[in-house]
Amino acid sequence: MQYQSRMETLVSGLYVSPVYLADFTLTSKHLQRDFDVRLGIRNAFNRNYSDPVALYLTVPSMIQPGRSFFVELIAHRARPGS
Amino acid sequence: MQWLNDKSSMGRLALLFGVLLSMVLSAEAQDLQTPDITNQNVDSLSLEALMNIKVESAALHPQSLQDALASVTIITAEDIRKYGYRTLGEALSSVRGFYTSNDRTYETVGVRGYDLPGDYDGHVLVLVNGHNIADNIFDYMLFFGDGFPIDMNLMSGHTITAATASWPTRRANWPSCVSRYLWGEDST
Numbered sequence: 001m002q003y004q005s006r007m008e009t010l011v012s013g014l015y016v017s018p019v020y021l022a023d024f025t026l027t028s029k030h031l032q033r034d035f036d037v038r039l040g041i042r043n044a045f046n047r048n049y050s051d052p053v054a055l056y057l058t059v060p061s062m063i064q065p066g067r068s069f070f071v072e073l074i075a076h077r078a079r080p081g082s
Numbered sequence: 083m084q085w086l087n088d089k090s091s092m093g094r095l096a097l098l099f100g101v102l103l104s105m106v107l108s109a110e111a112q113d114l115q116t117p118d119i120t121n122q123n124v125d126s127l128s129l130e131a132l133m134n135i136k137v138e139s140a141a142l143h144p145q146s147l148q149d150a151l152a153s154v155t156i157i158t159a160e161d162i163r164k165y166g167y168r169t170l171g172e173a174l175s176s177v178r179g180f181y182t183s184n185d186r187t188y189e190t191v192g193v194r195g196y197d198l199p200g201d202y203d204g205h206v207l208v209l210v211n212g213h214n215i216a217d218n219i220f221d222y223m224l225f226f227g228d229g230f231p232i233d234m235n236l237m238s239g240h241t242i243t244a245a246t247a248s249w250p251t252r253r254a255n256w257p258s259c260v261s262r263y264l265w266g267e268d269s270t
Contacts, residue, residue, distance in 0.1 A: 002175060010199055025166030040166050053185035054200030062185050070168070074235050 009052040009060035016061050019049035038072040138212070153179070157242040167234055171226035173242055182226065189227030 002021045009016065025040040043066055050061040133148040135156065147154055155177045157167075167173040171182040171189045180193050190203045197203055203223035208215050210232065216223045225231065 004181065023166075027163060027166055029163075038166055040168075051183045051185065052199045053183070054198075055185055055187070060199075064184060072168070072235075 004049065007052050010054055010057070011060040014060055016050045016052055019047050020045075021047060021049070034076050036074040036076070038070075038074060040070050040072070042068045042070070142212075159237045162234055162237050162242075169227050169234065170230045170242070173234070174226065184227070188224045188229075190224065191226050 004019050006015050006018045022044040023042050024044055027038045028036045046067040050063050053062045135147050136144045137150055137154055138144050157173050174180045174191050175182045183190050190197055196205045204221055206223050208223050
């Protein structure tokens with residue numbers, strides 16, 4: 001769980017709103033000798049938030065990604081001692 | 083925050099904040115008295131053992147945590163596995179005082195107000211095994227997202243040391259390269 005406070009943009013007096021973000025991650029440990037799996041959710045509550053940016057003067061903030069999922073397959077080299 | 087844009091006034095500040103982010107191979111930075119934090123839970127260490135953990139990133143030479151003039155957070159390989167950090171930015175956003183910013187092109191890391199939009203981490207020094215990996219043209223560090231050259235799953239045996247340091251502006255005892263990277267070319 002992360003809290004991002006209100007931040008000022010390059011446009012004087014314009015702020016992006018504070019937001020709470022929740023991430024969840026499920027990781028296996030020694031699922032197989034050489035493989036593990038990781039499942040995760042980012043921005044689990046699909047909060048709408050923005051970051052201050054400086055790409056163009058007319059674009060002081062950029063909307064950030066909503067809820068996203070990922071599945072990760074992790075391959076290990078031989079573990080020490082295995 | 084006008085003073086951030088005024089480089090001459092930056093030099094008159096009594097203290098400035100800088101950031102050193104360093105990935106150090108633990109085994110290289112440790113001596114016999116230093117606990118190996120790579121493969122064990124740091125919660126099990128005594129306070130004395132924690133204070134004797136060696137870090138290099140705070141002053142670019144090995145020193146114990148209690149001697150480091152910095153707020154130091156160490157992220158171990160076990161932390162990376164447990165919390166599922168997929169990018170360096172995700173890992174650093176868990177450190178007190180650090181925050182990330184994403185303009186859909188680059189992901190950057192800020193600390194205590196540094197990294198204004200458009201700074202592109204010109205005030206942040208990132209070392210991988212002691213080597214600065216900022217780009218050598220603009221001195222930007224733009225690799226906190228997917229562009230970081232080391233996959234986070236390859237961090238076993240490594241630690242990330244995030245240090246927020248405060249230094250006097252007179253840099254007589256500091257290597258010029260450090261001051262340049264931290265304060266800009268005209269710092270005093």
